[in-house]
Amino acid sequence: MVIAPDNFKDSLSAIKVASNIELGIREVSPEVRIEKIPLSDGGDGLVESLVWSTNGKMIEKKVTGPLGTTVDAFYGILGDENTAVIEMAAASGLQLVSKEKRDASITTTYGTGELIIDALDNGCNKLILGVGGSATNDGGAGMAMALGAIFYDKKGKAIEIKGGKDLADLDSIDTAGVDDRMKKVEVLAACDVNNPLTGSNGATYIYGPQKGADKKTLDILEENLKNYVKVIKKSLEKEVDFPGAGAGGGFGAGIYAFLDGKLMSGIDLVLDAVEFEKKIDDADLIITGEGKLDDQSIFGKVPVGVSKRAKKYNIPVIALAGETNISGDQINKEGIDAYFSIINSPMTLDEALRQTPLLIEETISQIIRLYNICNT
Known part of the structure; x- marks a missing residue:
């Protein structure tokens, strides 16, 4: 399993996002082999x-x-x-x-x-x-x-x-x-x-x-x-x-x-620099994400960049985001098989930023539970 997110702007670096995703996965599947590849589209981080x-x-x-x-x-x-x-x-x-x-x-x-x-x-x-x-x-x-x-x-x-x-x-x-x-x-x-x-x-x-x-x-x-x-x-x-x-x-x-x-x-420059395709060629699932999935996400942002490379190897991709403001058809057509907001109840932006690590862990643990059911 590969974890390859961008940062969640104003909240967590890509490295910390990847670490919180890993914690959520291991809560459900402690034995799974994980490769973490924190990414950037060339901006912060x-x-x-x-x-x-x-x-x-x-x-x-x-x-x-x-x-x-x-x-x-x-x-x-x-x-x-x-x-x-x-x-x-x-x-x-x-x-x-x-x-x-x-x-x-x-x-x-x-x-x-x-x-x-x-x-x-x-x-x-x-x-x-x-x-x-x-x-x-x-x-x-x-x-x-x-x-x-x-x-x-x-x-x-x-x-x-x-x-x-x-x-x-x-x-x-x-x-x-x-x-x-x-x-x-x-x-x-x-x-x-x-x-x-x-x-x-x-x-x-x-x-x-x-x-x-x-x-x-x-x-x-x-x-x-x-x-x-x-x-x-x-x-x-x-x-x-x-x-x-x-x-x-x-x-x-x-x-x-x-x-x-x-x-x-x-994103292409970064993926080449980290030899992304060599690291994913035997992966069963890739989890990516960014702070906000919106209309700009399809223009060179990390999740879509990741999904395009993953499709060469028929690897499913799941994306997490703090906010999702894009139609499902639009983002799914770009190769992201499923996406989820980590926000689980009404809350202010400040509350969401403070709770981002926990929200990521809780969301991904539920996703992995479902993934495991579908693969048994």
């Missing part, structure tokens, strides 16, 4: 899940935070000792900036670049980057600066890109000084949004407001990113305004422009 699933290690590092001050960040090195997994939010995330200080025009991805450098120093030659949750709108320019790129204005003077506002003065980019080790590094980015870099559905107008940008600031940042697109095309001969480029305040564009990285579906 990416590092923790991949490190745990591959017997890797966590690395703590002080880096430059979104506002230029020092913050405590982290990344992981997987069990192969060659692959680093980095969540940009760990160094450049919105959670690192208090609400009253949020300002998308002055926040930087420089610290994420510092994490990349540290991973290179630790001998890594492959990077998995989690894109999202950022406080930034600099198109990854800060990250590129940390790696050695130099940005110039129209007078040929080197300028510092400390945030999206500084892209207004940008006229050319020199990447000759980018760390030579990057030429030998494979870069994969977990990206599950299709927002382009600019436009009404781009990085600025869609995500800028939650990062503290008012209407006037949004218009300025949009024009600055348009200039960024032009300069990258002129200096690096790359087109960076494509679907997905707007992820992480334009970090998706930066990954392609400066790292020659490939943007991928987050």
Whole structure:
């Protein structure tokens, strides 16, 4: 039996969800062989899940935070000792900036670049980057600066890109000084949004407001990113305004422009990294789940990603969720054979969050009882 859930947002990590599911199973079937594979779709918990699933290690590092001050960040090195997994939010995330200080025009991805450098120093030659949750709108320019790129204005003077506002003065980019080790590094980015870099559905107008940008600031940042697109095309001969480029305040564009990285579906990237199919090929049942099963679940979320891989081997899949807001036909057509909410009585959200471990255990124990009846 395989347990392969995502985190239950604001409640439990994927690792803890998997542990509570195991407790519920063993209450009924203590002898069953269990493989736990906590997962992520590339968002919160990416590092923790991949490190745990591959017997890797966590690395703590002080880096430059979104506002230029020092913050405590982290990344992981997987069990192969060659692959680093980095969540940009760990160094450049919105959670690192208090609400009253949020300002998308002055926040930087420089610290994420510092994490990349540290991973290179630790001998890594492959990077998995989690894109999202950022406080930034600099198109990854800060990250590129940390790696050695130099940005110039129209007078040929080197300028510092400390945030999206500084892209207004940008006229050319020199990447000759980018760390030579990057030429030998494979870069994969977990990206599950299709927002382009600019436009009404781009990085600025869609995500800028939650990062503290008012209407006037949004218009300025949009024009600055348009200039960024032009300069990258002129200096690096790359087109960076494509679907997905707007992820992480334009970090998706930066990954392609400066790292020659490939943007991928987050769940597929994660499943490949943990060698998911090798671990499930003899499983009788897979139990997955996430905090909320809804219309977004069919677009690259963990339960559906798991079910699609499972169907190759005709393995049944059961999903748990704190909330289910999707039609049965819709989710069943995606390969999930049955799904269940863990909520067993009327309760407030706070009550549900506090009781999540127990609710998971109780729900899964009843599911396993039924499963055992059906298989006797």
